[in-house]
Every structure is written in structure tokens, then in C-alpha cells.
Amino acid sequence: MKSQIMYVLLMFLLSISSSNKISDTSVPTITSSAHITPSESKLENSKSLAMEAYKRVLQNKIEFYSTETKKKVYLNDFLTNNGIYGTTSKINRFAVLDMDGDRIPEVVLGLTVDENPNFVEVLHYMNGEVYGYFFGNDQIRFLKTDGTFRWLSGGLTYNGYGKLRFHTNFCEIDDLAYHESSATDESSTTFAIAYYINNKLVTIDSYNAFVKEEEAKRDVTWYEFSQENISTVTSKTR
Template structure:
């Protein structure tokens, strides 16, 4: 049973190499992978920026609005609004992400918050108090903004998905859309670390995306609902895998003392989510969050994980793909979704191999207490 499922995962990898479209993760066939298309820059390059217009400011990776944010409360309504009180109540507590790779959307319809802007463009500008109040018919006093101006961030991707936010201070944003203004509070790593610790010490449940239910960690290891086998947690590491300044926890799992799986814990919307990946999918994990995945000797690649609540995708940075002809096996090579010669791909793989690998810690209560410190 276990070998058949592993074969299905690896076969799925080979098929997704045939194109760089997005493939929905199929929970019925374990960890089949949704692949995120790379249509522009390779991850790790500079932010994609619009041409600066008069009044706009440059965006850098150190900007304070990057990270995860939680909707804390409603602070003001415009004279006309698309949102009801029930709508607002359903939004309180939800988590939004703003990073180089993705951004949570918000607009005139409540369902917009379920959309994600991919490779978003951030446009920063300073809006005077007079101009803001005239355009929005909401005062700075209602929003709790001191001073004569506010920094506005417009977020958008090539599909027009995005959001509008205003920077109140280093730990507070104002989200605007549909005639409502919501206060966002920064999700701090300390609270996330505490949530992970409670899960790993078996004091709190997490949501297993594979079994689609909340479960205690030790029950997850032994309930045989996935692969019909027991897992043993042997080591773990703490790492920001998706570049949102919020860490993930990756736990190495063995089956019959053989390393075979990883359980990746990710925090979103006040919930710890777990994703089960085979060691062929998540191999040689590096400190920058990149890793090697493989579907066979001639089918391999480098990627990063991207999360979307109870789903995930692999952002492919480069890969090789084999195809069997009548007599010969042909291998094609791609970097940033562009065809390259083998020698360029070899250099790409060598650079990946030379990166610093993560430090793994033995899975024990003392190490969990030591490494997951608030």
C-alpha cells in the first residue's frame, strides 16, 4: 500500500513536469502537488516594481508591511459600504499575508479575501489628510491616524487582484475595501512559535490537510489514516519556508526506521496546518527554504513551498524533464520556466547543492522546549 502511494506521488511529479500550469493538489492521492507557474522572476531576485510615478516611493524587502496580519476589528464605515455587520464579524480573526511572492486580496466582495495575488506589485505613496478625507469621506480621527498624511500601499497582480492598505504604525495596518476600514495587527513570531510548541508537545490539536481533520500530533503519528502505517518523529527544524517572516516547523518522519516523510507545520488564521510530503518531494532542505524534488534519475528540480490554508504548491525554480522516444531518452532542462542547455542547468544544481543546509534537531521534549522559544 505504502509503495503504491509513493509511486503515485513520484509519477504525479513526472507528469507535472510536462507543463508549468497549476495542478490542484489531489487529497485522494496523498500529496499530489499543485505547481505554481513561474512567468517572471526566479524567487530570490528583487521585488517586481512598477514604473515610479510622481508621488510614489520605492518598495524594499524590509518594508514594515511585509508579513502576516490578523483582522482585529472594524474601525470605520464610509457613507456607502458593500459589507454588513455579519460580514465584518465573519472576517474578524482572519489572517492576511503580504510578501514578495503573494498577497491576500480584499475588495468590494467578501469572497475576495479568499483570492491570492501572485507575484504582486506594491505601489507606495503618501496621501495628505485633506486628499484622503475628500476622496473617501472618512476622517483621520475615525481611523485613529495622527499627523497630516498617511502612507498608502496599493497591491495588485497581473490579473488585477489585490488590496489597499494604509500604514498606521509598525505593528498596525488599516485595510480598506468596499467602504469598510479594518484594523490589522501584526502576527508576531512569538505567538506562532507558542502554537507550534503546544502542537508538538501534544497539548493542542492541529489541522491535518491529508486527513482533513483536527488531530493531536501523537494521534496523527499512530492513527494509520494515511498510508496505513505508523510514523515516528525523529527530528525537526524551524525555518521560514515561504518568505513571509513567519516560521514553519518541519518534522522528519520514519516508517520502520526508514526516513520516508516530512510533516510541515504552517500557521494561518489562528490555526496550525500540517502537510505530509515524501522525502522525494522535500529533499536536501536549505536555509533559504529551497529544496530538491525528484521524480526519477532524469526528472529533478529545485523549488520552494507556498501555502494557502489547507493547500500548498511548489514554486519551481528549475527542473529537468525526461521523455522516452522510440529509441532514446531525451532530457530537457528549464530554469525560471525557460529552456536552457544542460551545462547551465548543471551549474544551477551545483549552486543549489552548495547552499547551507538546515540544522536538524533530535525530536525530544527538551529540544522542542529549547528551539521553540518565545
């Protein structure tokens, strides 16, 4: 009788253990998963709209607003008759990157005149339209993937590093760091050089450290201007 009771008790314990195992495998496992918030969804939608608009501008299918000429114009017309310097220019390369840190890319066009890299046109998507901003080649040089670049003015006497800030009718360069020379006497034979970071006077060592960090950044990828590259690059950037 005792052995029978022990047998029944053992079977009961085994039944509970088996039930627990089945229960464990049948309970859904809660795992964390990435989800898109409303703000992220809005951002992705704006990014997609921007890239589609850039693509159509580059394919000469829609106009963009030139802040230099103050009118809407097709890209081909802008290149052949932009009314700025009375020159005909050609696009030899383009890049796609976020220039101002809002997570929506801009398109940067390298323009040449007589095969020389003279100008840069930056396309920026805002308020459902594409705006174009015109720069001399020396104003945007050595462009990095984070949108920072080097600018030159007056050769070695005044140059620095900056980032763009867009407005509806114009675009300004925020100076991240720069240096400038000034004469120390009336004969202009002796010059003093002042160094600035975020518009604050700094030592040459601090400035050189900034320059070293800036030059170590990854250069932006430039693409040959072709219909195939336009379709490929604008699609993969979305």
C-alpha cells in the same frame, strides 16, 4: 590703563570660550537608533504566536489541522493512526525555518516508518491555527535554510528544485528548476533531456550553474525530537 583694558578683554574672551565648552557638552547628542515600525511589531507578534502554537502542538497539548486527513488531530494520534497509509510513524528529527519567505517560520518533521525516513510533515501557522501538510520523503530532500529543497520523481528522469507555497487546504511546490527526459523514438532507446529554470527552457550549462549555486547554500539544522529541544528551539527562534 591700557594693560587693564587688555586684561578685561582677555578675561571676557576666556569667559565666552568656557561658556561655549559647557554649552557643547550639555547639548544632547542626536543619534540614530533602530526603532520598530507598526508592521515589524505585528510581524514579531505573529512570529511569537506561531512559535507558541508550534510548541503546544509538538507537546501534544493542542490539535492541528491535517490537510491530508481534512480534520483536526493531536500529533500523537496523527502518528499512530493518520489514516493515510495505514502505518504508524515516529518523529526522529525536526527543523525550524521560513519555508515560504514570509518571515514567519514553519516546523518540518521528519517521519520514519520502521526506522526508515519515509515521510515529511510541514507545520504552517495561518489564521491563528496550525496546519499540517504531508509529503513523501522524496518530495522534500536536502532542505536549505532559505526553504529551497530538491525533489525527486521518477528517479533520474524527472527531478528538480522547489519551494513551498501554502494554502488553507493544500500546499504546492513551486518549481524553481528541473530537468526531464523524454524518448526520441518509438523504441524508447534514445532519450532527450530538457532543462528548465523558472519554467523556461535553458541550456545544460545554465542549469548546472543553478544546481551548483543551490548546493552551495547552507543546509538546515536538524534537531533530535525531544521535549528539551522543542522548548529550546521554539523559544530561541522567537
